[in-house]
Amino acid sequence: MEYNTRIFIEKFFCNNLFFCLVVLIYFFNISSLFSQENGITIIKEERIEENTEKNEDLISVFLDCPCDNAYVRQELNFVNFARDPQLAKLHLFVTRQNTGSGGRLYTLSFIGKEEFEGVDNNLSYTSVQTNTQDEERKGITAMLKLGLIPYIAQTSLAENITVDITGIPETRKPDEDPWNNWIFEVYGGLSFTEETSTSSLDIRYGFSADYVTETWRIRLRPYFNYNQRDYVKDEENIRSVLHRNGFNGRVVRSISDHWSTGIFTNIISNTYENIEFGYRVAPAIEYSLLPYKEALRTEYTVAYSIGFVQRNYLEETIYDKVEESLYNHSLQIGVRVLEPWGTVRAGVEGSHYLHDLNKNRLSLNGRLSLRVFQGLSVDFYSRYDYVRDQLSLPKGDTSLEDVLLQQRQLATTYGVSLSIGLGYSFGSIYNNVVNTRL
Structure with a gap:
């Protein structure tokens, strides 16, 4: 009935452009209901009257x-x-x-x-x-x-x-998946800047492949980065080149509602860290305090891994090594809570090499987004690393030039990063109006 009435009105006024436009606008507004x-x-x-006081x-x-x-x-x-x-x-x-x-x-x-x-x-x-x-x-x-x-x-x-x-679908078999649950991505990027005495070139590209089912989770990530800096001083050209290439891979299998096991593989070539070529292979196991399917808003996990590490160095290290084979292990505890009052993410990870327990690292990180009271929200992020496992540091003194050009990694015993953000909103209690105009 409504449809026939609309057709009648449109035919009645179609010979008059003004009335036709009025009718079209009218029905356009009505259709938004x-x-x-x-x-x-x-x-x-x-429609609720927009001009009512309450x-x-x-x-x-x-x-x-x-x-x-x-x-x-x-x-x-x-x-x-x-x-x-x-x-x-x-x-x-x-x-x-x-x-x-x-x-x-x-x-x-x-x-x-x-x-x-x-x-x-x-x-x-x-x-x-x-x-x-x-x-x-x-x-x-x-x-x-x-x-x-x-x-x-x-x-x-x-x-x-x-x-x-309406339109309740009939039960049918799912369509065949020609990719068999695999998702692929290729990415790349390039940036170049130049001035009279300086220039820079950054290139990055890589590939990713993911396979996820109820039982398996596979992730493959090869990546490549090239960074070049040129400086001209007294008609002399100084060039700094850094490479950071590698591969991250993992294969994880679900054992039960609480347990998962897997194996992790990392391959790296990093001139900044004095690593010509290195890799790590580590089996791991994870336990979730809550069933995985129920951990959408609250998650508590404990993960342990033990691995074999092989490295070839560009320069002889402070430990008189040009290559070495090592074993290390790590324990990680993670917490994630998503609630209306805010979000909490926190983790602690400890690791050390088995040949020398003094070669260790402890990392703590946390992120809190908190609604303090009406209109006020505060965001915190912090990370602390206690570092005693820099085995790849090159032997010899580091020149000022290497420091300024970030050619070599420097020795350190810790790393700290902190950030805080604050937001406050006030004004009208309700905000129903939407206006996207410039």
């Missing part, structure tokens, strides 16, 4: 999503978006993880507050690798609409919303 994704249609039969029927929502927030706010025009989680009755907390096929898995958590306290829900949406950004944001928005229904059903807006499920 309807959204249909994945066979689920949510129809809002009455929209008490609109649920206040805080959107915490690594997605196109402007688009989501525009499409979900039947809720009020709060600028801070403390001001919202519903927290939409969305996390994202990469899938084995190169896509992204979004976990949508609906966390109720005040009268919705205890009314929580979780949904998931998978965006395949071939999805465009527009297809991905539409899919996320459709799932958000679906998850909002139980909350809107408890308000007076319930009578204005209709849910229609």
Whole structure:
């Protein structure tokens, strides 16, 4: 009936350009009330008056999503978006993880507050690798609409919303995968700068291959880097050239819901670290305190590896070595927590060479993104390395020229890095308006 009425109006005014444009604009605006994704249609039969002083029927929502927030706010025009989680009755907390096929898995958590306290829900949406950004944001928005229904059903807006499920697909076999779960990527980059007395050339390129199933995870990463610096002083040209090439590979097999085992391989050639050629082969095992499938928001892992190391050096080292074969092992503990109040990532790793326990290294790192109170968020990052395993340091004094040109690695006993960021927002409680104009 609605479709026939629309055709009639368009035919009636089609001879008048002005009225035709008016009609088209009118129906364009009306059509924005309807959204249909994945066979689920949510129809809002009455538009909420935008000029009312208070929209008490609109649920206040805080959107915490690594997605196109402007688009989501525009499409979900039947809720009020709060600028801070403390001001919202519903927290939409969305996390994202990469899938084995190169896509992204979004976990949508609906966390109720005040009268919705205890009314929580979780949904998931998978965006395949071939999805465009527009297809991905539409899919996320459709799932958000679906998850909002139980909350809107408890308000007076319930009578204005209709849910229609159509196009239920028949069960069928999945399409054959000609790549057998392998994902490949080739990358490269080049930059060049030149001035009267200086010039630089940086080249990087590499290749990656990933294979991920429920049982196996394979990652292969060859990489190549070339850095050249030229300086002219008193008509003399000074050139600094650094190479950093290598290969990182791992093969990991899932044993159970908590255990995984694998083998790691690293190959390296690094002029800065005085390594002409070296490699490490190390089997490893990991234990997750929580089942892997439940560790999307909270993860605690312990990993141990023991490996064989072979190195050939460009110059004789401070330990009178031009080549050596070694064994080392490491223990790593990792924590990852994603919560509405913030994000925590932390890890500690200890390692040493088996031929000499004094040749060791201890690394600690942590990252905290914290919502302190309404509108204020603080980000911290820190890393500390206690270094006693620089076996590749070249013998002899390091010239000032080598230091300035970063030709040689210097001896150190520690390394520290710290960073902090602060953000504060204030103003109107709700922010429903979307404006992308310049």
